[in-house]
Amino acid sequence: MNSKERFLATVERKPVDRPAAWLGMPDIYAQPALFEHYGVKNMHELKLAVGDDFYAIEVPYESPDASAIYAAFDWYMDGNVDAEERTLTADGCFKDAEEIEDLDFFEWPDPAKYIDVEECKRRIGAAPKDKVRLGMMWSAHFQDTCASFGMETALMNMIANPEIYEAVDEKIIDFYLKANEIFYEAAKGELDAVLIGNDMGSQRGLMLSPEMVRRFIIPGCKKLVEQAHSYGLKVIYHSCGSIADIIPDLIGVGVDVVHPIQALAAGMEPKGLKERFGDKVSFCGGVDTQDLLVNGTPEDVKAKVRELRTIFPTGLIISPSHEAIMPDVPPANIKALFDEAQKVY
16 A cells, blocks of 8 residues: 555555554754654655655745744734744733724734745645645634633633634634635645644643533534535544543544544543544544653554554554654654554564
8 A cells, every 4th residue: 555545544444554654743843853863854855764654734824924824813913923932821912802893903814915826836746646745734723712812811701702702713714714725726636634623632631611612613623624625635633632522523523533642641542542433533643742752762662553553453543642743752762653653564
């Protein structure tokens, strides 16, 4: 099987020769050690050297305020969105908004002005056609809405003033639907899957009740999933943390793959997920980045991959349990992950 065939079989939970495996998106500060370990010079060469089944493609977004689609909104009105150090907890520009009219001062960015269609095509064209070409759409409307108010105020508004929360969320979803359409049209026929998501979980459980997730997050998720499916794309939905309680809701709106199985979070044990949901949805992740990949040996990592392969003969993309590999993960452990995942038993 080639990478694309392996991925599609995994999504459909059909037999595979070996698991599909995804490197994720190494943090910029983790990249130098990985480059040195593999003897490469850049991310393109690293993906090929690792043997990644995926080739992730970022949306080219460049505005006066931001240089990343996932950091497109200047919620602090200071003319510079820091994509590396931004937070959800600082007060946003809508902190004191009480009426819908109180939102009118904000100038919503138009993605059509800041997404270079030709650059979209160039990036997609540079991706190897035998890999799973994965659009990193993010479209994290829940996180953005929290940042727009400041997270404490946003969560309080869900209870005390839901109309104003939903008004901002709707504007953000509209932005992402338009941005995604631009990218999907540029990539038509050349993209295989997309990653979208919102971090809804903590180590011990959801940050919101399941009922609030269903009211405030799932409807936007549904729109984004349906849009991707209309272009024939598979959807990998990301949320860190313990999210088992709302996996049925993600399945209900058509999510194809749940990412990342944060292995040490409550209720996210791979065996339990397989038993509860393994006939309804596929998964991505499972190799713990909180302890195992940081502190374990290459042999420990290989043992975990073998365990995951036993639990999931198919239906699991082997990957670190966080898409951004951090500098504290030894490159030898990443190599061990891929060496074991790529064995054909």
